[in-house]
Amino acid sequence: MLRRWTLAILMTVCGVLVAVSQLTDGLPVVGGVELLIFLVLALLLSPWAFPRSVNAAEAQRASVADGRPIVYWRPGCRYCLQLRFSLGRLARRAHWVDIWHDPAGAAAVRSVAGGNETVPTVVLAGQAVVNPDRAWFREQLRSS
Numbered sequence: 001m002l003r004r005w006t007l008a009i010l011m012t013v014c015g016v017l018v019a020v021s022q023l024t025d026g027l028p029v030v031g032g033v034e035l036l037i038f039l040v041l042a043l044l045l046s047p048w049a050f051p052r053s054v055n056a057a058e059a060q061r062a063s064v065a066d067g068r069p070i071v072y073w074r075p076g077c078r079y080c081l082q083l084r085f086s087l088g089r090l091a092r093r094a095h096w097v098d099i100w101h102d103p104a105g106a107a108a109v110r111s112v113a114g115g116n117e118t119v120p121t122v123v124l125a126g127q128a129v130v131n132p133d134r135a136w137f138r139e140q141l142r143s144s
Contacts, residue, residue: 004100007076008046011038047075050084051096056105059095067144069124069137070095072109079131080120086134090141094122 015038022031043049050073054062059070071094073080084091097105099117109121112128122129124140 004047004075004098008042011042011045014038015042044081045076047098047101049081050075050098051091051094053096053098053101055102056097056108059097059105062095063123067125068094069122069140069144070097072097072099072105072121072123073119074098074100074117077119083120083132083134083137087138087141090138093141093144 015035018038019031019035022028022034047053056070056072062068063070071083073084073096075098087094097108099106099109099119106117108123109117109119112123113121113130118130120131122132122137129137
């Protein structure tokens with residue numbers, strides 16, 4: 001559980017340390033702005049930047065029932081973040097599985113990515129696509 005939050009916690013701690021340093025140097029506004037920047041980074045690197053994650057078994061059952069794709073991701077992954085924000089509100093049309101939170105999700109990714117935990121990995125209609133093109137995936141979500 002803590003592993004999912006490591007980068008967010010690190011960014012928050014760094015932000016606090018930088019802000020305290022600026023405050024002791026008599027620069028409270030600069031410290032406040034830098035703290036805000038670090039807190040935004042912490043938010044972006046946290047699981048909160050993504051739709052609610054489900055476990056792999058639940059995502060597979062739901063995908064069979066509603067035809068929506070499954071996106072395997074992990075916190076701190078730059079490519080996952082790019083995919084998430086390029087989708088905007090369309091991201092809600094997919095089932096999201098955090099592979100750091102769900103070992104079965106990590107195993108599913110390894111099974112289609114040559115033994116690696118390469119994310120984002122999208123499973124759409126039974127076909128897995130590792131690190132999909134964002135425009136292609138956005139179009140797939142729009143048409144579903």
